Amino acid sequence: MSQIDPGEPDRVALQARDVAFDWAQLPMHWIPGEPFATHMINFLHLVLPEGERWFVEVFKQAMPLIEDDRLLEDVRGFVGQEAMHAESHQGVLDHFDAHGLDTRPYVAQVGWMFRKILGDRPHTGKRAESWLVQRLAMIAAIEHYTAFLGQWVLDAEALDAAGADPTMLDLLRWHGAEEVEHRSVAYDLYMHVDGGYLQRCRAMAIAITVLAILWARGVRFLMAHDPVLRGRSKPRFRDMLRTGRLGLTPSYWQMLRAIPPYFRRSYHPSQHGSTSQAVAYLAKSPAAQAAEH
Template identity: 60%
Template sequence: MSNKASPRPEPAAQEHVPLKARNVAFDWAGTPLHWVPGDPSTTHTINVLHLLLPAGERWFVHVYKQALPLIRDARLREDVLGFIGQEAMHSQAHDGVLPHLRAQGLDPEPYTAQVDWFFEKLLGDRTLPPGRARQWWLRERIALIAAIEHYTAFLGDWVLNAEALDAKGADPVMLDLLRWHGAEEVEHRSVAYELFLHVDGGYRRRARTWALAFGALVFMWQRGMRFFMENDPTLRDGKASAKDFWRGGREGVLPEPAAMLRSIPQYLSPSYHPSHYGSTAQAAAYLARSPAAVAAEAGSPGGA
């Protein structure tokens, strides 16, 4: 299969919006450890985001700052700068949950240390000679980010529509964090892929880095679920199980595994473009009413 760029896929019409970072803040004082009432498994499955995202999104920002000199399109450069600002804010917001977890007796550091190693060492800068080798590693990481962003946009679209979490009485501040973040993932869902097309766009690289990203996400997520369940101070012999994950998908409090599997051929399709999945209008509507985003717009950050 050729690694040459395939014909450029067409984005959905009227999907482009200017991107801006929203300086949000959240008050966790009233958020319980099991913020989905009576469902520690669902709570901790989603809590893995707080362990993965801070380091991952710092890595996104680091790589994209290196990519800026490669961008020859003014609008794409503006979008990448907006993406960098939003991802930096996402990292800070999820980092802010970690002291709350520690205060409730669940220290995430043993797991976050592994995540930091993964992004900073395994996927970090390498001592490579200037020229082709260094450019290859930068393009490889740009492609990895495009694949990861396919799944962050998938999760963002899911959580914006996860009414079962509201019905189950999930903590409103945590839901606002997840939906504010999810809405921005939907809002900027095309940027990482557009940057990949701009600097490379090769199909073999797209498929290879998708496989690496998907495998790493599944591996790290299940390790994070096991870590939370085994270290939750309120659980006796807590264990993560595939049965609970499938149950959460059926109930709508977690993404359906079948929907996650359907997302694979979407990304691998030659005609794939992120703008065809998710709704920018829905994302904008949530950002217009998000308590944290509204407070940030008013200049007085605060949680729901």
């Protein structure tokens, strides 16, 4: 993850942008000639709608515990942005489902994980608060990684050079810019309500393990059900290495190097990513600009 310029703003007023995307012309392989790279990124559409709806519900439950007005304002902005992210990625899934790539079986599994394993439990009192804090720690860990991915896609000029679909690029960069923009909120909320170091580290270890498993399974699922490939191509580790070298996907080493900073006691999300770059993209994003007008 890139280090920020100390002169950059570390906080902006967070707002949900009422964006809309037209997927009518989206090709199945929106990175031309690169089905693996396409589906490596398409995995995000599989998990983000359910995951970000879960973020929203957990944060709403945490709001009564917030005693800092500035943090409460940030959390409300975060919730609005995450809700919009979920609906925007859902639009991609609806497009895939209508054009021969039925994502519903995988998405149902993801939904089960967030609603059953990570959902509300019949606890009361301290046990209920403890379960809420554990989930806030998990969200803070996941948001560290989504901020890394957001910065990556803002920097990924290779996608433009490869002729990637401009509407998909705008979705990914609009979302990525907002992830960078609000990258500190989940961490600050966790630190406000608990802040335990060991719990923070444990949450990251769990989150990154589950994410890696889901990602590998998700890419396999997409390639197996791709109506163009018809099962003729399977993902291979060397595909990840190749597309990473080309800059079409986050490289294996970039994804590994993003993890250790979170385990430092001195860690804070503002130490990574570029707020000014995120704000600059949002100022020119076709979807974000259309939403403003």
